[in-house]
Amino acid sequence: MVKNSLLVVCLLAATSTAFATVNVSSPANGSTIQGPVPYKATATSTTCSKGVGSMGIYTAPGVLAYVVNGASLNTSLNLNPGTYNTTVEEWDNCGGATTAGVKITVTTGSGGSGVVVTSPANNSTVGSPVQYAATATTTCSKGVGSMGIYTAPGQLAYVSQGATLNTSLTLANGTYHTTVEEWDNCGGAATTPITITVSGGSSGGSTFTELQHSGGWGQYGQGPPNFIDCSPSPCDGITFWMTQNIKSPSMSGEASEFYVGGTAVYSDALFNNHLIGDLSSQGLPDKNHTLVPTLHNFTYDVYFYGSSLNLSQAVEFDINQFFNNQGFIWGHECRIAGGNEWDIWDNVTAHWIPTGIPCYPNSNQWNHLTIKVQRTSSNQLYYQSITLNGTTYNVNQTYAPGSTPGWYGVTINYQQDGNSKQQPYTVYLDELSFTYQ
Helix, strand or coil: CCCCCCCCCCCCCCCCCCCEEEEEEECCCEEEECCCCEEEEEECCCCCCCCEEEEEEEEEEEEEEEEEEEEEEEEECCCCCEEEEEEEEEEECCCEEEEEEEEEEEEECCCCCCCEEEEEECCCCCCCCCEEEEEECCCCCCCEEEEEEEEEEEHHHEEECEEEEEEEEEEEEEEEEEEEEEEEECCCEEEEEEEEECCCCCCCCEEEECCCCCCEEEEEECCCCCCCCCCCCCCCCCEEEEEEEECCCCCCCCCEEEEEEEEECEEEEEEEEEHHHHCCCCCCCCCCCCCCCHCCCEEEEEEECCCCHHHHCEEEEEEEEEEECCEEEEECCCCCCCCEEEEEEECCEEEEEEEEEECCCCCCCCEEEEEEEEEECCCEEEEEEEEEECCCEEEEEEEEEEEEECCCEEEEEEEEEECCCCCCEEEEEEEEEEEEE
């Protein structure tokens, strides 16, 4: 739940070490291959008594092309001509991971597999939003399963089912090395790189990136009935922590781990970062109060991953703005065990309001969430849209602000809520960005 925003900084770091081996028998490192690339590998763990849980192949940093359960891997990938620094990775059942790098050169495609991008043109200058149109073919007898757009390595911005893709992406000004990828139903993948320069983009604004890796995070427990902040962990029967620099699971190699557990049922772990204004972690204290009152549009964009998301009562993502004794708290709560629905926060009544929008994040894979909100010209909180894994829902609801005397700034929250048994669970955040305008 959204509670106290006058928070202090408290960081708790931990590390873990795993000893395992990944043996790749095919392809050979440095080899040149024609057609589909055969991958064969096995893994062992010497320290995890529960053994190896799964293995996967990355065709580029953050681009996970194939995953299989167990300690062995045997598949073929359809790759376009080019040189690839691929990685075979194992994940054990104790939270450890080990990798083996395999560099290969593909000289010819896989006989009909590929991605044809008709828009935008490679090396073109475009306006925002950027129209993407593409089709895919494959030699896989089961056909193309899905297609996606990466706006940068590891940043999957859009996914669609089937062998065609047609969508628009809102991008700020700048140069982007994007990639359109297809995944077939046989475990193969093919990509086409598209470099674009966005000029006169409509999104504008300024963006903080990789915030999950940033300093300035405060950590607090909150329990019913009053949900008063407590810290450090453990406190009031609640156990919580945040650990940065997680390599796996991770898209950027710098994910952060968030944990909640303990004995007090329906208790929460709240993580808060002051971005602009008082206690700014980003070097923007705005001491003259000339920036915060001018900001009206905010975007919270994040990838999150959990192996047991069904244990979560809810996960919460909040945007907060405070000035002139007013509090604008755009609270977004994805109820999972609580009913698989998005709720939003009413500042005046201090209650969650069901939206009717479904929320079904996937366990054991990265979920991409984008939240857009606005403070209107009449100082109302406008909930614009929620996009989860490529599906956008327009919220289109407006609420009045609350009263928050003496506080000034812009902050974000991430929160994990415990269920009726307070069963412990972990969620990883990566590629967390925040845009303000």
